[in-house]
Amino acid sequence: MTSTTTAIRGTFFDFVDDPWKHVGNEEVAARFVRDGLLVIENGRVKDFGPFAELSRRYSNVPVTHIRNRLIMPGFIDGHIHFPQTRVLGLYGAQLLDWLQKWIFPEEEKFSNRDYARTAAGHFFDNLLAGGTTTCQAFTTSSPVSTEEFFDEATRRNVRVIAGLTGIDRFAPANSLIGADDFYHESARLIERYHRQGRNLYAITPRFAVGCTSEMMERCRQLKQEHDDCWINTHISENPSELRVARECYPDCHDYTGAHEKHGLLGPKFTAGHGVWLSNDEFRRFAKAGAAIAFCPMSNLFLGSGLFRLGRATDPDHRVRLALGCDMGGGNAFSLVRVLEEAYKVGMCNNTMLDGSVNPREQDVAEAERNKLSPYRAFYLATLGGAHALYLDDLLGNFEPGKEADFVALDWNAGQGAMPWHQSLVLSGPGPETMDQAAQLLFGIMAVGDDRSVDETWVAGKRLYKKNAAAPVAPVAYPRELLPDAATLVGASV
Amino acid sequence: MTSTTTAIRGTFFDFVDDPWKHVGNEEVAARFVRDGLLVIENGRVKDFGPFAELSRRYSNVPVTHIRNRLIMPGFIDGHIHFPQTRVLGLYGAQLLDWLQKWIFPEEEKFSNRDYARTAAGHFFDNLLAGGTTTCQAFTTSSPVSTEEFFDEATRRNVRVIAGLTGIDRFAPANSLIGADDFYHESARLIERYHRQGRNLYAITPRFAVGCTSEMMERCRQLKQEHDDCWINTHISENPSELRVARECYPDCHDYTGAHEKHGLLGPKFTAGHGVWLSNDEFRRFAKAGAAIAFCPMSNLFLGSGLFRLGRATDPDHRVRLALGCDMGGGNAFSLVRVLEEAYKVGMCNNTMLDGSVNPREQDVAEAERNKLSPYRAFYLATLGGAHALYLDDLLGNFEPGKEADFVALDWNAGQGAMPWHQSLVLSGPGPETMDQAAQLLFGIMAVGDDRSVDETWVAGKRLYKKNAAAPVAPVAYPRELLPDAATLVGASV
Numbered sequence: 014m015t016s017t018t019t020a021i022r023g024t025f026f027d028f029v030d031d032p033w034k035h036v037g038n039e040e041v042a043a044r045f046v047r048d049g050l051l052v053i054e055n056g057r058v059k060d061f062g063p064f065a066e067l068s069r070r071y072s073n074v075p076v077t078h079i080r081n082r083l084i085m086p087g088f089i090d091g092h093i094h095f096p097q098t099r100v101l102g103l104y105g106a107q108l109l110d111w112l113q114k115w116i117f118p119e120e121e122k123f124s125n126r127d128y129a130r131t132a133a134g135h136f137f138d139n140l141l142a143g144g145t146t147t148c149q150a151f152t153t154s155s156p157v158s159t160e161e162f163f164d165e166a167t168r169r170n171v172r173v174i175a176g177l178t179g180i181d182r183f184a185p186a187n188s189l190i191g192a193d194d195f196y197h198e199s200a201r202l203i204e205r206y207h208r209q210g211r212n213l214y215a216i217t218p219r220f221a222v223g224c225t226s227e228m229m230e231r232c233r234q235l236k237q238e239h240d241d242c243w244i245n246t247h248i249s250e251n252p253s254e255l256r257v258a259r260e261c262y263p264d265c266h267d268y269t270g271a272h273e274k275h276g277l278l279g280p281k282f283t284a285g286h287g288v289w290l291s292n293d294e295f296r297r298f299a300k301a302g303a304a305i306a307f308c309p310m311s312n313l314f315l316g317s318g319l320f321r322l323g324r325a326t327d328p329d330h331r332v333r334l335a336l337g338c339d340m341g342g343g344n345a346f347s348l349v350r351v352l353e354e355a356y357k358v359g360m361c362n363n364t365m366l367d368g369s370v371n372p373r374e375q376d377v378a379e380a381e382r383n384k385l386s387p388y389r390a391f392y393l394a395t396l397g398g399a400h401a402l403y404l405d406d407l408l409g410n411f412e413p414g415k416e417a418d419f420v421a422l423d424w425n426a427g428q429g430a431m432p433w434h435q436s437l438v439l440s441g442p443g444p445e446t447m448d449q450a451a452q453l454l455f456g457i458m459a460v461g462d463d464r465s466v467d468e469t470w471v472a473g474k475r476l477y478k479k480n481a482a483a484p485v486a487p488v489a490y491p492r493e494l495l496p497d498a499a500t501l502v503g504a505s506v
Numbered sequence: 507m508t509s510t511t512t513a514i515r516g517t518f519f520d521f522v523d524d525p526w527k528h529v530g531n532e533e534v535a536a537r538f539v540r541d542g543l544l545v546i547e548n549g550r551v552k553d554f555g556p557f558a559e560l561s562r563r564y565s566n567v568p569v570t571h572i573r574n575r576l577i578m579p580g581f582i583d584g585h586i587h588f589p590q591t592r593v594l595g596l597y598g599a600q601l602l603d604w605l606q607k608w609i610f611p612e613e614e615k616f617s618n619r620d621y622a623r624t625a626a627g628h629f630f631d632n633l634l635a636g637g638t639t640t641c642q643a644f645t646t647s648s649p650v651s652t653e654e655f656f657d658e659a660t661r662r663n664v665r666v667i668a669g670l671t672g673i674d675r676f677a678p679a680n681s682l683i684g685a686d687d688f689y690h691e692s693a694r695l696i697e698r699y700h701r702q703g704r705n706l707y708a709i710t711p712r713f714a715v716g717c718t719s720e721m722m723e724r725c726r727q728l729k730q731e732h733d734d735c736w737i738n739t740h741i742s743e744n745p746s747e748l749r750v751a752r753e754c755y756p757d758c759h760d761y762t763g764a765h766e767k768h769g770l771l772g773p774k775f776t777a778g779h780g781v782w783l784s785n786d787e788f789r790r791f792a793k794a795g796a797a798i799a800f801c802p803m804s805n806l807f808l809g810s811g812l813f814r815l816g817r818a819t820d821p822d823h824r825v826r827l828a829l830g831c832d833m834g835g836g837n838a839f840s841l842v843r844v845l846e847e848a849y850k851v852g853m854c855n856n857t858m859l860d861g862s863v864n865p866r867e868q869d870v871a872e873a874e875r876n877k878l879s880p881y882r883a884f885y886l887a888t889l890g891g892a893h894a895l896y897l898d899d900l901l902g903n904f905e906p907g908k909e910a911d912f913v914a915l916d917w918n919a920g921q922g923a924m925p926w927h928q929s930l931v932l933s934g935p936g937p938e939t940m941d942q943a944a945q946l947l948f949g950i951m952a953v954g955d956d957r958s959v960d961e962t963w964v965a966g967k968r969l970y971k972k973n974a975a976a977p978v979a980p981v982a983y984p985r986e987l988l989p990d991a992a993t994l995v996g997a998s999v
Contacts, residue, residue: 099926102952104945105877107857139922252862313806314952316853344846344952345921353837360809364600369745384598428838428956429632433592452597459595459807459837462955463921 018054019473020071022064023079023421024443025049026450027086027410028396032388033326036381039388044410045447050076051084053417056170056472061411079421081443082467083450085391086410087146087418088348089398092245092285092306092337094151095162095175096120096129098136102344108251108315111342117188123158124187133165141169141477143347144466146418147399147408149174149245149283149306149335151217154190156198163206170210170472172408172416174243176217177202181228183257196231203239211416211472215243215283220250221271222258229275236277243402244277248284248305251317255289269294278303281403285337286311287325288318295321296330304333304401307393309354311339319358323366323382333401336393347463352390356458359383387454421468424453426479427461434460511547512966513564515557516572516914517936518542519943520579520903521889525881526819529874532881537903538940543569544577546910549663549965554904572914574936575960576943578884579903580639580911581841582891585738585778585799585830587644588655588668589613589622591629595837601744601808609834610681617648617680626658634662634970636840637959639911640891640901642667642738642776642799642828644710647683649691656699663703663965665901665909667736669710670695674721676750689724696732704909704965708736708776713743714764715751722768729770736895737770741777741798744810748782762787771796774896778830779804780818781811788814789823797826797894800886802847804832812851816859816875826894829886840956845883849951852876880947914961917946919972920954927953 025046032039050067052060052074060067068076096119103115123129140148152158152175159177166173179195180188190198199216207214216235218224224232236244249255249268262271269290272278280302287305290298298305307320325332337343338351345351362383368375399409407416425432435456444450457465469477518539525532543560545553545567553560561569589612596608616622633641645651645668652670659666672688673681683691692709700707709728711717717725729737742748742761755764762783765771773795780798783791791798800813818825830836831844838844855876861868892902900909918925928949937943950958962970 098923099930101923101927102949104948104952105879107853107860135923135926142922252857253860256862313847313850313854316850316855316857318854318857340923346923347921357806357809360600361806361811362809364745364809364811367600367746369749386598428840429635430591430594430628430833430839433628434594437592455597456595459597 018052018059018071018074020053020074020076021051021079021084022076023049023082023084024450025051025061025084025411026391026454028392029410031397032386032392033331033382034328039386040447040451042392043388043447043451045450047445051411051417051419053473056417058411058413058415058417060413079468082421082423083444083453084419084421086395086408087420087469087471088144088394089335089402089404089408090140090145090148090338090348091283091304091335091398091402092308092339093148094339094341095136096123096132096151096153096158097341098132098139101341102314103341108254108317108342109257111315112184116341117184120153121185121187123153124155126157126161129158129161130165133161137165137169137171139346141469141471142466142479143345143349143463144420144422144469145346145348146420146469146471147172147404149215149243149402151178151219151245152176153178154180154188154195156202159202163212166212167210169476170474172211172213172404172418174213174215174245174402176215176245178217178219179228179232180219180223181225183223192225192227192231195228196235199235200238203235203242207239207242213243214239215245217245218277220247220254221268222254222261226275229271229277233276242281244282246272246277246284248272248287249289249294250286250312251315252289267291267294269297273297283335283402285339286317286320288312288320292324295325295327295332298332299330302333304335306335306337307355308337308339308343309358310345310351311337311342312358313354314344315342319361321362322355322359322385323362323379326382327379334393335398335401345463347466348394349458349465350462352385352394352458355390355393356385359385387451387458390458391454417470417473419470420466422457422465423467424457424465426464426467431456431460511545511552511564511567513546513567513569514544514572514577515569516542516575516577517943518544518554518577518904519884519947521885522903524890524893525879525885526824526875527821532879533940533944535885536881536940536944538943540938544904544910544912546966549910551904551906551908551910553906572961575914575916576937576946577912577914579888579901580913580962580964581637581887582828582895582897582901583633583638583641583831583841584776584797584828584891584895585801585832586641587832587834588629589616589625589644589646589651590834591625591632594834595807596834601747601810601835602750604808604835605677610677613646614678614680616646616651619650619654622651622654623658626654630658630662630664632839634962634964635959635972636838636842636956637913637915637962638839638841639913639962639964640665640897642708642736642895644671644712644738645669646671647673647681647688649695652695656705659705660703662969665704665706665911667706667708667738667895669708669738671710671712672721672725673712673716674718676716685718685720685724688721689728692728693731696728696735700732700735706736707732708738710738711770713740713747714761715747715754719768722764722770726769735774737775739765739770739777741765741780742782742787743779743805744808745782760784760787762790766790776828776895778832779810779813781805781813785817788818788820788825791825792823795826797828799828799830800848801830801832801836802851803838803844804830804835805851806847807837808835812854814855815848815852815878816855816872819875820872827886828891828894838956840959841887842951842958843955845878845887845951848883848886849878852878880944880951883951884947910963910966912963913959915950915958916960917950917958919957919960924949924953
């Protein structure tokens with residue numbers, strides 16, 4: 014046993030399959046270990062199982078016992094905007110106006126390195142406080158913002174996907190980057206960051222509306238030259254945007270067609286939102302192995318609409334789905350809050366499809382798939398997100414070999430009503446069955462929030478503890494004493 | 507100056523008019539006093555104005571200075587269910603199924619006096635922690651629950667409206683009460699509680715679907731015999747419910763007609779939800795002076811639909827509107843959270859009406875009225891709610907003579923992202939202009955939650971302080987040392 018081996022004892026809950034595949038029997042997709050042991054070596058899971066079985070085998074390993082908590086894989090956020098950290102939840106506008114009024118002016122500040130670095134500190138503090146251990150993030154059209162994002166992620170050793178964010182029309186001049194500059198800077202940043210430490214690179218055309226065909230072609234070229242990279246963008250968020258998209262791509266039948274035309278739709282491609290995608294577009298996403306990041310909190314906040322969750326999970330054309338908080342269009346970092354809003358979107362869809370509003374639109378099976386049970390919900394936030402983003406070889410559950418990112422959830426935390434509410438479920442001090450654990454998890458997503466996350470661990474190290482003496486995530490070392498991140502990265506090249 | 511006179515110094519924000527009357531100029535409906543003094547005598551506002559003006563006149567009055575907070579009138583919740591305190595946010599069903607599966611079994615427990623009393627403690631603790639100082643509440647069909655509700659309200663000296671909740675069909679036998687029993691028990695409870703201390707009584711037919719015509723007639727009789735009482739019910743929440751209502755009242759043209767037929771629609775009548783009311787029904791509500799409690803958090807959680815806020819605020823047919831958390835269909839007590847969801851409902855409506863989805867449904871003015879500015883939002887939570895419930899002679903702003911219920915809001919509290927977010931607005935330590943204050947308030951409703959409420963004062967006494975040593979609202983005296991509430995009430999008869 015080397016000295017880098019440690020273990021966590023506690024109550025564990027994770028997933029081994031997609032609960033939507035098991036309607037009426039969802040628990041077969043989950044795994045509950047009431048008294049378990051997670052053995053960690055060099056930041057990865059070495060072993061996982063019941064404490065009674067494993068403890069003898071690892072009797073020399075130091076054990077941290079996390080009591081009265083549900084331990085789950087760290088949450089995975091498929092769609093978030095680093096440079097909107099300060100402007101989350103701003104007033105009064107739908108997508109296109111909101112971008113012009115609030116977002117572009119703030120994002121321009123991120124060409125200033127000090128500002129971007131300060132923001133990166135806030136960003137990861139808030140991310141970890143919400144239990145999110147991996148995100149796929151937009152930066153800005155300034156490479157400075159992309160560098161500061163990756164550098165801060167490197168300092169915290171968090172697995173992230175991000176990239177320079179390309180937009181060459183429909184924004185103020187300072188928010189734009191030309192297609193050639195975008196190509197060269199992206200190539201440089203891929204070289205510098207992709208697969209350095211836990212960083213992964215996404216070629217990032219912001220959205221097809223804001224990208225000329227020349228920009229989209231440069232994205233195709235980048236993907237051809239760096240096939241291991243991800244692609245991250247937006248699609249079909251808002252009806253007005255949809256109309257502009259059709260005008261911008263008159264030769265494409267629909268919004269998805271703009272991505273197909275430029276060879277982008279495929280594995281490791283993610284588009285945020287997809288609120289207004291047609292059934293045919295869902296089918297092409299499913300067939301291509303492309304993913305949608307479902308962003309209910311943002312879709313409600315910007316009035317974009319109700320994502321058709323039950324349609325996207327049609328078993329014949331199942332689309333890969335991640336959750337996204339889409340902060341700052343989404344008004345919180347917390348994926349627990351996002352699950353609350355996802356549940357609400359699903360329930361509104363359920364009503365629209367049960368035949369009570371319009372009998373001709375009745376689809377009982379699709380209505381049912383819109384119900385976000387705790388199994389479906391926390392699957393999306395963990396293994397489902399990892400699967401959607403093609404990260405499930407690395408992340409998403411406690412399988413040996415995977416990276417040891419996890420959260421400890423306090424089912425009694427949050428608004429004052431929580432403990433008496435959760436006491437309905439429990440017969441002892443903690444959950445004794447998978448069903449009890451699932452009910453507690455629904456309590457967390459319905460009545461909880463970021464306060465439900467008590468601890469966040471990244472690669473086997475605790476980076477966040479609620480109400481710790483330090484108000485922000487405890488980074489192991491004071492930031493000002495660190496070597497410059499570029500040096501750090503350079504050292505590992 | 508008698509010894510019961512005290513004063514609060516701080517930064518105040520309240521309303522003197524309805525912001526929807528002042529499109530483009532909403533600030534004329536509000537009042538901002540950067541350094542103000544609120545003079546309180548015997549639980550009522552004696553005087554209010556700038557500190558510089560008033561301090562000399564009240565130089566002998568002891569002053570509590572509440573720094574770095576926005577002080578607003580206490581929040582008013584027009585629709586909440588006391589006996590659902592423990593079961594807020596339960597999984598998986600629309601209205602009618604949810605009632606049968608989760609709600610009726612829980613409510614039956616409230617015929618047990620000890621259980622009801624325990625619940626009443628939790629209920630008011632959570633209410634005050636959310637900054638709500640007045641609510642209009644449903645109880646159950648058991649008089650025990652109504653008594654325990656009023657008794658706890660009496661102990662805390664909180665102004666409430668509530669009543670025995672009548673339902674005589676479509677529920678398990680133990681949840682029902684016959685129309686005659688309902689009549690006699692209601693009359694007894696009116697005698698015992700109405701206008702005793704701060705209690706007000708609402709004749710409460712649960713919803714027309716659950717009430718026979720005989721029950722509805724008994725409600726008419728009660729109102730005729732106790733004209734000073736309120737009436738509280740539900741209407742048009744869910745499409746399936748709507749269909750059943752039409753079957754139950756075949757001689758009524760619509761759901762509102764069931765209330766008109768039995769003489770209930772009029773002043774001091776409130777119906778929760780109204781999601782599926784027709785334009786004509788909105789007009790009849792407006793004309794009758796009846797109110798709707800807008801419950802967006804519940805409407806999303808149960809998938810009921812999107813309340814047409816912009817239609818209800820049509821200036822030609824303006825409906826009186828209160829906010830309701832509708833806990834337990836709503837998954838939180840906090841009206842700050844309810845405002846967040848109200849904003850989202852408004853923005854979704856805005857998109858539906860801007861012509862981008864369907865040009866034939868474009869109504870730019872109605873679309874605009876759906877935008878929940880901070881003025882409109884906090885008006886609804888305070889003076890607007892008081893006006894809707896015919897309490898504006900008693901509550902809703904800081905006018906002299908009104909009851910001194912107020913909250914101190916911490917604009918930096920809540921999720922970790924808050925302070926940097928709010929720093930966008932401020933040039934000094936606190937808001938210096940009404941516009942800055944309004945922007946901070948939007949920050950609170952978009953990014954805050956119950957944590958935004960730092961203190962809650964009722965009739966001039968502080969009943970809640972966040973993170974106080976005692977985890978619950980500090981009642982001035984230990985409950986077990988109190989005289990029995992019935993004795994208390996009896997003493998004031």
